[in-house]
Amino acid sequence: MGFAYICCMADASLLLRRAGFGPTASELAAAKKAGYEATVAALTAPTAPDVGALKAPLPGLGPDPFAGLSNPTPSQRSKGDEKRREQTKRITQWWLDRLTVADHQTREKLWFFWHGHWATSVRKVIRPQLMLVQHRTLRSSLDFATMAHRMVTDPALIYWLDGQLNTRTAPNENLGRELMELFMLGIGRYTERDVKEAGRALTGWKIDYDSGRAYFSPASHDGGRKSILGVTKNFDAHSLVDLLLAHEACPGFIAERLWFRYASSTELIPMSTRDNMVRAFPDTMAMLRRLFEDDAFRASAGGLVKQPTEWFVGAMRQLGLRPGRLSDEVLTYALNALERMGQLPFAPPSVEGWAAGAEWLTVGAAQVRLNLAGRIAQLVPAQRLTPEDVAHVLAVETWTNRTYSALKGTTDPQRLLTLGLASPEYLVT
Amino acid sequence: MDALTRRRFLLASGVVGGGAIAAGVGGLGLAELLRTASDASASEDHRKARKLVIVTLYGGNDGLNTVVPYADPAYHAARPELAYEPDRVLRIDDSLGLNPVMKGLSRLWSAQRLAVVLGAGYPRPDRSHFRSMDIWQTASPSDPATSGWIGRWLDGIKATPEAAVSFEPMLPPLLVGETRTGACVSIGGLKLPAGVTTDMIGVLGRREPNESGMQARAADAYANLIKIDQLIRDAEAVDARADVPAEPDIAATGTGGANLLSEQLSRVAHCVEAGVPTRVYSVSLGGFDTHAAERPGHELLLRQLDQALTSFAGRLAQTEAGQRVSVVVYSEFGRRVRANASDGTDHGTAGPVFVLGPQVAGGLYGEQPSLTDLDDGDLKATTDFRDVFGTLLASVLDADPARYLGGYEPKMLPLLPRD
Numbered sequence: 001m002g003f004a005y006i007c008c009m010a011d012a013s014l015l016l017r018r019a020g021f022g023p024t025a026s027e028l029a030a031a032k033k034a035g036y037e038a039t040v041a042a043l044t045a046p047t048a049p050d051v052g053a054l055k056a057p058l059p060g061l062g063p064d065p066f067a068g069l070s071n072p073t074p075s076q077r078s079k080g081d082e083k084r085r086e087q088t089k090r091i092t093q094w095w096l097d098r099l100t101v102a103d104h105q106t107r108e109k110l111w112f113f114w115h116g117h118w119a120t121s122v123r124k125v126i127r128p129q130l131m132l133v134q135h136r137t138l139r140s141s142l143d144f145a146t147m148a149h150r151m152v153t154d155p156a157l158i159y160w161l162d163g164q165l166n167t168r169t170a171p172n173e174n175l176g177r178e179l180m181e182l183f184m185l186g187i188g189r190y191t192e193r194d195v196k197e198a199g200r201a202l203t204g205w206k207i208d209y210d211s212g213r214a215y216f217s218p219a220s221h222d223g224g225r226k227s228i229l230g231v232t233k234n235f236d237a238h239s240l241v242d243l244l245l246a247h248e249a250c251p252g253f254i255a256e257r258l259w260f261r262y263a264s265s266t267e268l269i270p271m272s273t274r275d276n277m278v279r280a281f282p283d284t285m286a287m288l289r290r291l292f293e294d295d296a297f298r299a300s301a302g303g304l305v306k307q308p309t310e311w312f313v314g315a316m317r318q319l320g321l322r323p324g325r326l327s328d329e330v331l332t333y334a335l336n337a338l339e340r341m342g343q344l345p346f347a348p349p350s351v352e353g354w355a356a357g358a359e360w361l362t363v364g365a366a367q368v369r370l371n372l373a374g375r376i377a378q379l380v381p382a383q384r385l386t387p388e389d390v391a392h393v394l395a396v397e398t399w400t401n402r403t404y405s406a407l408k409g410t411t412d413p414q415r416l417l418t419l420g421l422a423s424p425e426y427l428v429t
Numbered sequence: 430m431d432a433l434t435r436r437r438f439l440l441a442s443g444v445v446g447g448g449a450i451a452a453g454v455g456g457l458g459l460a461e462l463l464r465t466a467s468d469a470s471a472s473e474d475h476r477k478a479r480k481l482v483i484v485t486l487y488g489g490n491d492g493l494n495t496v497v498p499y500a501d502p503a504y505h506a507a508r509p510e511l512a513y514e515p516d517r518v519l520r521i522d523d524s525l526g527l528n529p530v531m532k533g534l535s536r537l538w539s540a541q542r543l544a545v546v547l548g549a550g551y552p553r554p555d556r557s558h559f560r561s562m563d564i565w566q567t568a569s570p571s572d573p574a575t576s577g578w579i580g581r582w583l584d585g586i587k588a589t590p591e592a593a594v595s596f597e598p599m600l601p602p603l604l605v606g607e608t609r610t611g612a613c614v615s616i617g618g619l620k621l622p623a624g625v626t627t628d629m630i631g632v633l634g635r636r637e638p639n640e641s642g643m644q645a646r647a648a649d650a651y652a653n654l655i656k657i658d659q660l661i662r663d664a665e666a667v668d669a670r671a672d673v674p675a676e677p678d679i680a681a682t683g684t685g686g687a688n689l690l691s692e693q694l695s696r697v698a699h700c701v702e703a704g705v706p707t708r709v710y711s712v713s714l715g716g717f718d719t720h721a722a723e724r725p726g727h728e729l730l731l732r733q734l735d736q737a738l739t740s741f742a743g744r745l746a747q748t749e750a751g752q753r754v755s756v757v758v759y760s761e762f763g764r765r766v767r768a769n770a771s772d773g774t775d776h777g778t779a780g781p782v783f784v785l786g787p788q789v790a791g792g793l794y795g796e797q798p799s800l801t802d803l804d805d806g807d808l809k810a811t812t813d814f815r816d817v818f819g820t821l822l823a824s825v826l827d828a829d830p831a832r833y834l835g836g837y838e839p840k841m842l843p844l845l846p847r848d
Contacts, residue, residue, distance in 0.1 A: 357643065370621060402632060405632055415624045419629060425644060428644040
């Protein structure tokens with residue numbers, strides 16, 4: 001039992017924590033037994049169907065409560081607003097539940113990553129139906145090229161970035177700018193003129209709110225010639241996306257974004273790692289696999305802070321709880337806490353997406369996290385626990401001396417769990 | 430660019446905003462703040478510096494039912510259920526009167542310490558709460574800006590963290606600059622899960638030898654949480670001893686909680702009296718989005734506002750340091766002239782701005798917008814709000830207004846004549 005064995009034990013748990021939402025003790029044991037390479041293969045290309053996910057099928061919401069109401073009365077308006085809030089809560093609960101019960105953790109995590117990438121918030125979009133349409137789009141896009149084409153005409157993204165107001169006579173560059181800056185190329189890889197011209201290419205897309213679909217209105221589209229990134233032609237939304245996909249910066253930008261969320265939010269991606277990932281573009285799961293197999297990934301241990309949703313879902317999984325079965329009171333508490341920690345699913349704070357790294361580690365977040373940990377611990381009917389039991393359940397390799405002495409300060413199982421969930425070693429992977 | 434875009438360090442995100450609740454980025458404990466006043470001669474200088482208190486009313490305050498054009502038949506015709514009868518308003522001249530519940534402000538008016546700037550707004554008004562509040566706080570009506578007008582001033586004077594302080598739960602965009610931000614100072618103590626002690630959290634907050642930098646920072650957050658809790662308790666012990674005038678009784682409200690505005694302003698007064706170097710304070714009151722059954726809710730809010738401002742003004746008048754403080758009160762927009770079908774009002778445009786304080790030259794400024802010459806059912810602004818903020822930048826903060834208003838050259842209002 002030499003150094004290599006210990007190293008690979010650590011590697012398997014790093015891999016599971018990064019690739020999914022927090023491994024259960026049995027998942028971790030199975031991964032250690034199978035070995036690193038086999039686990040990477042199983043995570044990124046699962047062969048068995050996702051039986052766990054069947055417990056949380058995508059919900060149907062029915063039509064938007066305002067559908068068909070061209071001029072709602074005040075009472076219809078307040079009932080409709082209330083209904084939308086309730087529907088938003090329902091899909092958020094569903095998603096957290098799905099993340100918890102799904103066996104294909106790596107796929108679920110990658111879809112969650114894409115939500116943070118396209119970073120559309122129900123707070124502006126208002127209509128949970130449109131958020132769900134976008135969610136299905138992200139799930140059903142097999143590679144980045146397909147996803148980019150489908151997202152550029154996604155009604156929620158259009159609304160989020162004012163695309164429906166972008167017309168031939170009144171161009172709005174919001175979507176065009178973010179498409180280049182945040183979604184496909186990265187800042188500084190285009191000019192302001194490119195942004196304006198891209199905005200013109202995207203004109204003409206409108207939203208049919210009742211059906212939840214975007215449609216093209218030729219009368220609002222600017223059909224003229226545009227010069228974008230050195231190419232001049234009659235660009236429209238899809239030929240613009242093709243141009244950006246073919247741009248040399250695009251694959252590397254996507255590799256950088258994956259590295260940022262899966263390896264390090266503080267260190268830059270090594271050139272060789274990026275080149276290696278770029279060779280798998282636009283298959284982003286294959287890019288992820290190359291990242292997991294890279295030495296730089298293994299060397300990144302200890303540098304990534306769990307996102308609040310990862311932390312919460314991981315705790316649910318490890319403690320055998322389900323967001324879908326929480327009482328309304330606990331659910332409401334948890335959603336508020338996630339929002340105050342800065343990561344309520346379907347409601348990213350800005351189009352730049354979620355925070356990262358030390359931004360999750362503020363004093364205010366620490367207080368919210370402690371109290372949410374306390375609420376979660378109350379749901380666990382444990383009678384007796386030792387610090388070692390807590391480490392096992394939470395898939396923590398070993399407690400630091402600090403946390404061990406904090407845990408030694410109490411024998412109450414709920415307090416032990418609270419402190420374990422709040423511990424620095426549980427927060428950082 | 431979406432107005433949200435460049436401000437991820439702000440607003441809805443609890444990350445920095447929420448972090449700042451208890452002193453995260455740009456955060457500061459009240460005791461730490463008070464400690465900045467510990468040097469006696471320096472705090473004497475700080476007491477002499479002019480200070481600005483910015484009161485933000487979130488939700489869109491109904492200006493027409495705050496400063497009521499009671500003599501205008503069009504007012505009564507447009508909102509028969511909501512309009513105040515001429516004999517009920519607290520008259521300030523033969524056409525305008527304050528809402529009947531604003532008795533304290535009416536007294537300030539009589540003492541000529543309340544200035545009312547009429548019809549404040551900006552060109553091409555936006556009726557989104559979010560966007561319009563953004564416009565007021567960034568003072569940039571035409572293009573989304575990445576910094577608040579006070580934030581830019583902080584940048585400009587290379588301010589220290591305590592130069593601008595917010596007692597709100599989250600740091601408002603107003604106080605965010607490109608290189609500097611104001612500090613969020615927490616009110617209220619530490620809450621921990623049952624049975625979890627500050628000692629346990631203190632232990633979690635210890636750094637370990639050989640742990641990663643990020644893990645050490647996770648530990649630091651707990652250590653700081655305990656430290657700040659202690660600082661706040663120290664400050665509150667000071668508060669309890671201080672000879673602080675009693676708070677006025679606040680009518681019981683159906684909205685729950687204390688009158689937070691009065692609590693925030695009492696903290697401001699405490700800091701001013703202690704001689705802290707803060708030049709700008711930001712406080713707020715929410716709930717003005719009165720789309721339905723407006724009158725009772727609006728009166729409740731105006732009463733809170735009136736009592737909080739009046740007691741604050743009274744306290745300022747008692748000290749030399751307080752004499753140097755001016756207060757400005759604004760909201761992101763007024764409301765539609767015509768009431769809606771549910772006895773409320775929808776999002777409108779221009780509204781009155783209040784400026785008050787011991788140095789303020791009371792009176793009416795600008796012109797009351799016409800109730801008949803409307804812009805699609807809404808008032809036409811008669812004063813650019815940047816004229817008010819520009820005047821305050823120059824008169825209170827001794828700054829060049831155009832530098833911090835994106836090049837806008839404000840028309841100076843004689844709100845604060847120099848002695």
